[in-house]
Amino acid sequence: MRVGLIASLTGHAVVLLWGLIAFPDVRSFTTPPVDSLPVELVPVEELTRLQKGEKDAEIRDVAALNPTEKPKEEPVKPADKPDKAAVEQPTPPTPEPAPAPEPAPAPTPVAEPEPAPAPEAAAEPEPAPAEKAPEPAPEAAAPEPIQTKVVPRVKPKPPRPTQTAEKPKEKDFKPNEIAALLNKVEPKGASSSSTDPASLGSRLSQDSNVKMSQSELDALRGQISRCWNPPVGAVGAESLNVRVRIELDRSGEVSGSPEVLNSNSNPAFRAAASSAVRAVMRCAPYTLPASKYEAWQEVIMNFDPREMVGG
Amino acid sequence: MNELVQSTLAAQDGGISFFALFWQAHIVVKIVMVGLIAASVWCWAIILDKSLLMGRTKRQMNRFETVFWSGQSLEELYGTLHHRTNYSMAALFVAAMREWKRSHEGAKPAIGSLQQRIDRVMDVTIQREAERLENRLLVLATVGSAAPFIGLFGTVWGIMTAFQAIAASDSTNLAVVAPGIAEALFATALGLLAAIPAVIAYNKFASDVGKAVGRMEGFADEFSAILSRQIDERS
Numbered sequence: 370m371r372v373g374l375i376a377s378l379t380g381h382a383v384v385l386l387w388g389l390i391a392f393p394d395v396r397s398f399t400t401p402p403v404d405s406l407p408v409e410l411v412p413v414e415e416l417t418r419l420q421k422g423e424k425d426a427e428i429r430d431v432a433a434l435n436p437t438e439k440p441k442e443e444p445v446k447p448a449d450k451p452d453k454a455a456v457e458q459p460t461p462p463t464p465e466p467a468p469a470p471e472p473a474p475a476p477t478p479v480a481e482p483e484p485a486p487a488p489e490a491a492a493e494p495e496p497a498p499a500e501k502a503p504e505p506a507p508e509a510a511a512p513e514p515i516q517t518k519v520v521p522r523v524k525p526k527p528p529r530p531t532q533t534a535e536k537p538k539e540k541d542f543k544p545n546e547i548a549a550l551l552n553k554v555e556p557k558g559a560s561s562s563s564t565d566p567a568s569l570g571s572r573l574s575q576d577s578n579v580k581m582s583q584s585e586l587d588a589l590r591g592q593i594s595r596c597w598n599p600p601v602g603a604v605g606a607e608s609l610n611v612r613v614r615i616e617l618d619r620s621g622e623v624s625g626s627p628e629v630l631n632s633n634s635n636p637a638f639r640a641a642a643s644s645a646v647r648a649v650m651r652c653a654p655y656t657l658p659a660s661k662y663e664a665w666q667e668v669i670m671n672f673d674p675r676e677m678v679g680g
Numbered sequence: 681m682n683e684l685v686q687s688t689l690a691a692q693d694g695g696i697s698f699f700a701l702f703w704q705a706h707i708v709v710k711i712v713m714v715g716l717i718a719a720s721v722w723c724w725a726i727i728l729d730k731s732l733l734m735g736r737t738k739r740q741m742n743r744f745e746t747v748f749w750s751g752q753s754l755e756e757l758y759g760t761l762h763h764r765t766n767y768s769m770a771a772l773f774v775a776a777m778r779e780w781k782r783s784h785e786g787a788k789p790a791i792g793s794l795q796q797r798i799d800r801v802m803d804v805t806i807q808r809e810a811e812r813l814e815n816r817l818l819v820l821a822t823v824g825s826a827a828p829f830i831g832l833f834g835t836v837w838g839i840m841t842a843f844q845a846i847a848a849s850d851s852t853n854l855a856v857v858a859p860g861i862a863e864a865l866f867a868t869a870l871g872l873l874a875a876i877p878a879v880i881a882y883n884k885f886a887s888d889v890g891k892a893v894g895r896m897e898g899f900a901d902e903f904s905a906i907l908s909r910q911i912d913e914r915s
Contacts, residue, residue, distance in 0.1 A: 370725070370729050372728070372729070372732070373724075373725040373726065373727070373728035373729030373730075373732065374722075374725035374729075376724075376725070376728050377721050377723075377724035377727075377728060378721055378725075380724060381717065381720060381721050381724065
């Protein structure tokens with residue numbers, strides 16, 4: 370028995386020693402470097418917030434779609450002011466170069482107040498018209514690395530896009546282009562701060578930064594339209610446009626009674642107005658993002674039979 | 681609880697070597713590990729001892745059988761064997777022959793129930809030999825069945841304390857979690873390390889003992905037949 374015990378002890382000691390030698394250099398996993406895809410968390414309303422526009426406005430390509438690559442290929446001449454090169458890119462996706470049919474009484478050329486700071490960021494106070502764009506481009510044809518100073522992607526948006534401009538340029542991910550593509554949505558109906566008839570939106574939201582995104586507005590609209598029986602049978606029903614101001618409390622309940630803002634000589638208007646009010650009352654409470662209560666505290670809802678019937 | 685946190689967090693720079701795994705472990709896990717290592721040592725000691733014993737027994741039986749069936753007279757064989765301590769078949773033969781001799785020593789030989797006495801003596805000897813061969817095999821069986829559970833207990837305990845430490849450190853980073861779980865799993869590894877050879881060896885030795893006992897029983901039957909013939913011839 371003693372022989373076995375001694376042999377066993379030696380064997381275990383040998384195995385332990387081997388373990389001491391073999392185990393410490395456990396190789397750590399080699400993680401191959403992965404090209405990180407820059408992902409930005411952008412509030413959805415930046416992309417879905419629509420500009421004020423005309424219903425019959427034509428669909429336009431938004432400018433500044435691909436100027437991001439131009440300064441990289443053709444460096445700017447040293448004498449050239451970098452400002453000009455910067456100016457030709459940020460041509461904002463605003464209706465400035467919009468076609469003429471815009472009526473005179475809508476003088477505010479830009480729906481959002483933001484475009485004003487954007488040209489300042491480009492160090493040139495005058496807003497750059499689209500016609501000016503081709504002019505600086507040919508000048509920008511001499512090798513000089515100074516153009517890296519040029520902020521290539523200034524957009525009439527909150528300061529976030531400038532951060533994206535500083536990111537590595539070799540990435541294919543171009544948030545500006547995506548935003549531009551998304552902005553190609555036909556401008557229709559929605560406005561946040563103009564005096565024109567707004568289908569939906571709060572009067573209080575002019576001073577605050579809180580804005581409802583289009584998807585959230587659509588959600589509210591969908592909630593209400595489910596309960597609405599449009600007066601389809603009335604004479605001239607498609608002209609029975611009812612604007613109702615609704616005040617909501619934080620739980621989404623209607624506080625007070627909805628107020629009909631417009632009037633019409635059509636005898637069926639009273640029925641249409643009361644059906645709209647009933648729809649508002651019946652569908653309460655509404656589920657809306659609580660963090661944006663300022664935006665939907667007071668909502669002006671446009672009950673347009675032509676739109677709501679269809680969708 | 682703070683100790684747990686520190687021991688788990690300290691594991692990050694301690695590495696994964698055997699000693700590091702051992703020293704970082706909780707005291708219960710340490711006891712389990714030490715016990716399992718001791719069980720493994722003891723098991724291997726038994727295994728080595730038994731394999732030597734089995735080989736020796738087999739050789740002795742082979743040698744005795746060749747001598748026994750070589751035509752040598754039983755008296756002579758008994759004369760050479762009965763002075764030393766004998767094992768297995770030789771012990772069987774010596775026990776039977778001693779009973780035979782004693783029965784013929786007196787003035788009046790007690791041959792009447794000699795056959796039964798010889799059978800009984802040989803049975804007892806077979807039992808004693810089997811017991812000698814099976815000795816400590818039960819340890820192997822116990823370790824083989826219990827060591828995994830003991831190791832599992834150490835693992836469960838280690839993971840429990842690791843999770844407590846994770847909860848206290850407010851971090852679910854894998855670098856914090858991994859050392860505690862590694863040290864816990866080390867206990868199961870030791871349990872399996874002790875159990876697997878024990879189970880295999882137990883099965884092998886149990887069948888070896890069965891074979892040896894069967895062989896001895898066969899020899900006892902044959903020898904009993906020879907003695908019975910002698911008794912009948914003399915009476």
